[in-house]
Amino acid sequence: MHTKLRRYFWLSAITIVLACFSLHASASEKKATDGKAAVVNGTVITQEDLDRELGVVQQRLLSDGKVLDESQLLETKKRVLEGLINVEVLYQEAQMQGPTVSDEAINKQLGTVKSRFPSEDEFKSSLSKMNLNEAELITQIKRALTVQQFIDKKFVQKVTVSDKETRAYYDANQAAFKQPEQVKASHILIKVGPQADEPQKAAARKKIEEIQQKVKKGDDFAALAKEFSEGPSSAKGGDLGYFRKGQMMKPFEEAAFALKPGEVSDIVETSFGYHLIKLVAKKPESTIPYEDIKDKIQAYLKQKNVGEQVELYVADLRGKAKVEQFLK
16 A cells, blocks of 8 residues: 555544644743753744654654664754744644634543553653653643644645545556455464574474374364464464565565465474464455545545645745744
8 A cells, every 4th residue: 555645544633733743842831941942933942842852753763773873863853843843833823823722622632642551650651751741741732732723724624635536546556556465374383593502403393393293184273373382373373364475584485375275384494493384365466446445545635635735834934933943
């Protein structure tokens, strides 16, 4: 599926705002000793705000295996500060034009945030790690909802996407809706660590061979996986669900895709150990039907249209605003 389209689906209305422009707590509630990163029409964006948002971006990149060098870090810091400035001018405009956000809406969103944590203590611990307290979080939620409400009224409610536009996008992006060949498989794993010596390997090999003989005699594969497999899928009878090429280790993948439904592989060795693989089903390459995806395309196109309008609107606001930057 189209990368941008796929990215849209996990964005709620409030997350769209946060994705476009990071939101920071009101500078008026911060200590006067905080250093300034920027001043927007008299409102301070502190260095603490900038550092916090930069930290979030760095963590996100790090989770993708990306480490920024000095020049990349500086460019990223500039982009983050630009985002903070953008949301500040948008928030200021929303305050002047938009209706006030209700306490009920704020409390509901706060409850949603808290529900993501197993306990109140873990919620507060997470806030502490971000140098936030609950009052500052509530301020952020209020700001986010104010901007969201403003964008919804000024842009979202006025944007429509026709069936003709949706169909045209689908027809022009057929490759984006291709589903590659997939297989559904189960496996039994006997682990052998990379540092295992020959006797350990021999013992593991003997064990998987004994299980293989049970499979050949007709013993239930799922039952054997539950009893003997040393992989995390053992509780599910070895079920790995559907996967496509590129998602498993090469020897495992090659063996699985070479099987027919119902067949069990010979012993397959990977860096995890020894496997027996049973193919459950195959799905050939296909294209997602238009009727199955049209609502999501329509939602994506609407969000894209709104995003472009908001970007132009913010650029206009920036042109009228008094902005000072103090990037270190």
